[in-house]
Amino acid sequence: MIKVVNLKKSYGRLEALKSISFEVEKGSVFGFIGRNGAGKTTTMNILTGLIKFNGGKIFIKGKDFLKNKQELVRSIGYLPETPTFYNYMNTYEYLNFIARIIGCNLKKTRKSVGKLLEMVKLTKQGKRRIGGYSRGMKQRLALAVAFMNSPEILFLDEPASALDPEGRVEMLELIEGLKDDKITIFLSTHILNDAERVCDKICIIDEGKILLTKNLSQLYETYIQPIFDVEFEEDPEDEVNLLKKFSWIESIKENGRRISIYVKDIDYAKKEILKELSKLDNNITSYRTRKSTLEDIFIRMVSKNEII
Amino acid sequence: MRSFKAYFKKEILESVRGNKYLILFVGTIFWALLDPLVLKLLPLLLKNYLPADLTVLFSTFNRDTAFQTFLKDLFQIGTIIIALTLMGLLSNEVSLKKLVFPYSRGANPAGVVLAKYIHYTVTISLFILIAFLTNYFYINRLFTGGMLSIEIALKSSLLYILYYSVLLSILLCLSSLFKRGLIAGITVLVLGYTLSIFNQFKVVRAYLPNYLLFKAADIGHIFDNSLIPTVIISFCIIILLIFFSILRMKKIDVA
Numbered sequence: 001m002i003k004v005v006n007l008k009k010s011y012g013r014l015e016a017l018k019s020i021s022f023e024v025e026k027g028s029v030f031g032f033i034g035r036n037g038a039g040k041t042t043t044m045n046i047l048t049g050l051i052k053f054n055g056g057k058i059f060i061k062g063k064d065f066l067k068n069k070q071e072l073v074r075s076i077g078y079l080p081e082t083p084t085f086y087n088y089m090n091t092y093e094y095l096n097f098i099a100r101i102i103g104c105n106l107k108k109t110r111k112s113v114g115k116l117l118e119m120v121k122l123t124k125q126g127k128r129r130i131g132g133y134s135r136g137m138k139q140r141l142a143l144a145v146a147f148m149n150s151p152e153i154l155f156l157d158e159p160a161s162a163l164d165p166e167g168r169v170e171m172l173e174l175i176e177g178l179k180d181d182k183i184t185i186f187l188s189t190h191i192l193n194d195a196e197r198v199c200d201k202i203c204i205i206d207e208g209k210i211l212l213t214k215n216l217s218q219l220y221e222t223y224i225q226p227i228f229d230v231e232f233e234e235d236p237e238d239e240v241n242l243l244k245k246f247s248w249i250e251s252i253k254e255n256g257r258r259i260s261i262y263v264k265d266i267d268y269a270k271k272e273i274l275k276e277l278s279k280l281d282n283n284i285t286s287y288r289t290r291k292s293t294l295e296d297i298f299i300r301m302v303s304k305n306e307i308i
Numbered sequence: 309m310r311s312f313k314a315y316f317k318k319e320i321l322e323s324v325r326g327n328k329y330l331i332l333f334v335g336t337i338f339w340a341l342l343d344p345l346v347l348k349l350l351p352l353l354l355k356n357y358l359p360a361d362l363t364v365l366f367s368t369f370n371r372d373t374a375f376q377t378f379l380k381d382l383f384q385i386g387t388i389i390i391a392l393t394l395m396g397l398l399s400n401e402v403s404l405k406k407l408v409f410p411y412s413r414g415a416n417p418a419g420v421v422l423a424k425y426i427h428y429t430v431t432i433s434l435f436i437l438i439a440f441l442t443n444y445f446y447i448n449r450l451f452t453g454g455m456l457s458i459e460i461a462l463k464s465s466l467l468y469i470l471y472y473s474v475l476l477s478i479l480l481c482l483s484s485l486f487k488r489g490l491i492a493g494i495t496v497l498v499l500g501y502t503l504s505i506f507n508q509f510k511v512v513r514a515y516l517p518n519y520l521l522f523k524a525a526d527i528g529h530i531f532d533n534s535l536i537p538t539v540i541i542s543f544c545i546i547i548l549l550i551f552f553s554i555l556r557m558k559k560i561d562v563a
Contacts, residue, residue, distance in 0.1 A: 048412045050563035070414060078412040080563070084405045086318065088325040100314035101415045145409050 001026040001061060001153060001184045002047065008055035009042055009208075016042045018208040019056065024201070027182040029175060031199030031216075033189060033298060039208040040188040041081060044155050047186070048078040060153070074102065077151035081158045083142035087131030091122055091141055094130060095148065102149045116144040119174075135162040143171075153184045160194060172198055196294040204301050211301045216294075223297045226289040228261040228273055233283040242280070248272065251303065257285075262300065311410070311419025319427040328393055329431065335389030336382065336435040340443035343378040348450045370453030372527050378443045379464065379525045382436075387500050390432060390472065391479060395493030397424050398483040398557065407562040417557035425480055425550055432476065433469045440465035460527055467524040467535075474517040474542045475500060481549040484556040517542045 002024040009017040017039050024030040034040050045051045047058065049069050058065035060072045085094055092113060099109040117123045120140040125133070130141065139162040146154060156175070160168040168191075175198045178185060189195050195202060196216070203213040214222065232239065236259055240252050243261065248268050253260040263269035277284060323329045347369050398421070401407050407415070444461040475496060482492035503518040513519045519538045523530055 045561075045563040048563075050408060050411055051561040052559070070416070073412060074414040076412065078409075080408055080412075082405075084408060086322065086406060088322060089318075093321065097314055097318055098409060098413055100317070101311055101410050101413050103310045142409075145413075148413070 001028075002030075002186065003059040004043075004047070004056065005058075006056040007043070007046065007053055007058065009039075009046060009051075009053045016208050017046075017053070020205070020208070020210045021056075022203050022210060022213050024184060024186060026184055027179070028200040029179060029185040029187055029198050031187050031189065031195035031202045032205065033192060033195055033202060033294075034205040035190065035302065038205045040205060041157055043205070044078070044080075044157050044186065044188055048076055048155055049073045050078075074149075075152045076155065077146035077148065077153070078155045079139075079142050079146040079157060079159055081161060083138055083145075085130045085138065085141065088129060090129050091117060091126045091144075094141070095144060098145050098148055104149055112148065116147055119147070120144045136164060136167060139163055140167070143174075151183070153186065154178070155186045155188075157188045158190070159187070160189070160191060168194070192293070192295045192298055202294065204298060206302050219294075219297060220292070223292055223300070225263065225266055225292055227292060227296060228263070228269070229258065229286075229288050229290060230261065230277065230284060231258045231286040233257070233285055236282055239280050239282050243276065246272075246276070251300075253299070260296075262296070309419065311416040312423045313419075314410075314415070315420050315423035316427055319424060323427075323431070331389060331393050332431060333435055335393070336386050336432070336439040337442060339378055339381040339385060340439040341446065343381055344374050344443065344446040344450050347374050347377060369451060371447045371451045371456040372454030374447045374451050375443065375454075375456050375461070375464075375527065376525045378447075379468075379521070382439065382468070383504075383521055387475065388497060390475065391493045391496045391500070394428055394476070394479055395483060395496070396489030397428070397480055398553065399486055399489040399492060402484075402560060402562055403487045405563060411562050418554045421480065421484075421550060421554045421557055425476065425553075429473050429476055432472050436468050436472065437462075437465050440468070455528055460530060463530045464524040464527075467520040467530065470539065470542055471517055471520040471524075474520075474545050477546040477549040477553075481553045481556075484553045484560070514538050515541055517545065 004023070005021050006019045007017055007021070008015070008019050020039070020043070022030075032040050032043065042051070046053045047060075047065075049065070049072075060068075061075070063072060065072055086097075089097065095113045095116065096109060099113070104112070114123075117126050120143050122137065122140055122144065125137065130138070133141065139159070143159065146156070159175075160171045163171060172194055175185060175187065179198075179200075187195065187199060199216055201213065201215050202219055204211045212219075230236075235257060236254075240254060240259060243249055243259075244252060248263055248265045250262040250264045252262070261269075261273065263273075274287075277287070401420075407420075410420070440461050441458075444456070444458060447456065478499065479492060479496045482495050483489060486492050500518070503516050504521065506516050507513050507518055507522040513522065514534050514537045517538065519535070520542065523532075523535055523538075
């Protein structure tokens with residue numbers, strides 16, 4: 001559905017995207033994750049035709065994006081991270097304005113506007129001016145705009161960032177529901193739990209480079225290394241320094257008296273870790289092994305990139 | 309055409325809710341109402357404070373000079389009001405990221421630019437026409453003498469409409485170039501006032517749009533052959549700058 005080949009974008013001397021390539025299959029949810037400033041929004045702005053790019057090729061529905069931009073963007077819906085509207089308009093007026101741009105007929109628009117407002121729970125506020133909306137309400141309205149005319153591809157940039165916990169759950173349920181409607185979703189987020197819940201494929205971007213693109217199931221297979229969480233009675237600074245010297249330990253993440261040990265050789269670690277911990281002076285209050293989450297994989301990938 | 313229609317309606321709504329119609333209306337009509345009254349009442353008000361030889365000056369006002377005073381004031385103050393009210397036509401849309409949704413849903417930049425230009429040209433033209441007719445009505449009531457007629461007032465208004473259409477195209481083009489509308493507004497003002505100086509030079513004045521204002525005040529000889537190059541050049545400027553604005557809006561990053 002979307003194919004990006006060697007995409008480059010620079011802002012003056014700063015290279016925001018360093019020749020990135022990836023593919024998004026039709027009807028899938030593609031999770032685009034990365035830290036702030038990694039290049040997520042820049043990629044989305046390029047793919048929605050809002051900003052130009054310096055090199056590479058984009059194909060959407062098999063067509064060259066540059067040559068067929070006007071036609072292709074009509075099948076795309078975009079929810080930006082910070083949506084802006086004409087604040088003097090009310091919701092009905094704004095949605096009608098967008099419907100006119102898309103070219104929906106009046107009868108169809110009236111019906112779909114009502115449905116969309118119901119979906120994003122803004123029916124009651126429909127006649128209030130947008131200028132008086134909260135950030136969360138604006139986010140909901142932006143979602144309604146992105147959904148107008150049932151787009152085939154949806155670009156969602158941090159869709160849950162301004163929503164309350166209830167709104168966030170609803171948003172995730174909505175995305176899960178869209179999967180069934182075979183809508184292709186390009187989801188940018190740094191809430192990794194959300195990505196883990198709804199995405200089929202994960203792409204990690206850092207400093208304008210793609211570090212990894214894999215199906216979620218493949219990702220777990222490749223990186224499914226248990227993590228050893230250990231909690232000490234006292235601050236384990238010396239113990240951490242000691243453990244870091246072992247070659248079978250990859251890294252240690254510290255969080256107060258609790259540490260998470262990432263290992264290179266799982267079989268060896270299982271035998272050795274308890275032996276080594278028992279030799280330490282600091283008493284252990286808890287010890288458990290857990291499976292890697294997307295957050296663990298993300299941290300591991302990004303830290304490797306920092307070393308490179 | 310879809311984007312044109314959508315943006316034309318949006319501009320109407322924005323002008324109503326943002327009081328732009330009111331500001332432009334007052335900015336043009338105000339002088340049409342005030343100038344004849346002031347010219348009529350000033351000699352009476354200042355009679356006891358001015359020497360007799362100076363008050364004679366006021367008595368020389370006839371319908372033509374009253375009309376010319378209105379034209380001068382409309383240009384001086386009306387231009388400021390129009391430039392400062394409409395300076396952010398495109399720059400505000402870009403800098404405040406208002407175009408993100410419309411562009412991401414396929415808005416055509418040509419439709420956006422044309423809708424804005426045509427909407428405000430029609431609006432200003434209508435207000436200028438009303439202002440000229442109102443001024444003509446008041447002058448006829450308050451002054452005598454001179455050769456001012458409805459035909460002259462209408463011809464004069466046409467030249468003003470063409471002048472402001474040129475000014476609006478410059479404003480729109482500069483607004484697409486600068487991120488801050490104020491720069492566009494001030495540049496238009498400087499350009500408008502500076503070009504008027506060239507009306508003193510016979511060799512070049514017919515090739516500049518400000519000659520339209522000069523001829524609009526030339527009662528009795530408003531439409532003559534000397535206007536042909538000015539009108540042609542004015543239309544060329546409008547077409548060129550609108551085309552350039554469209555091109556710029558097609559290439560600009562809106563996010």
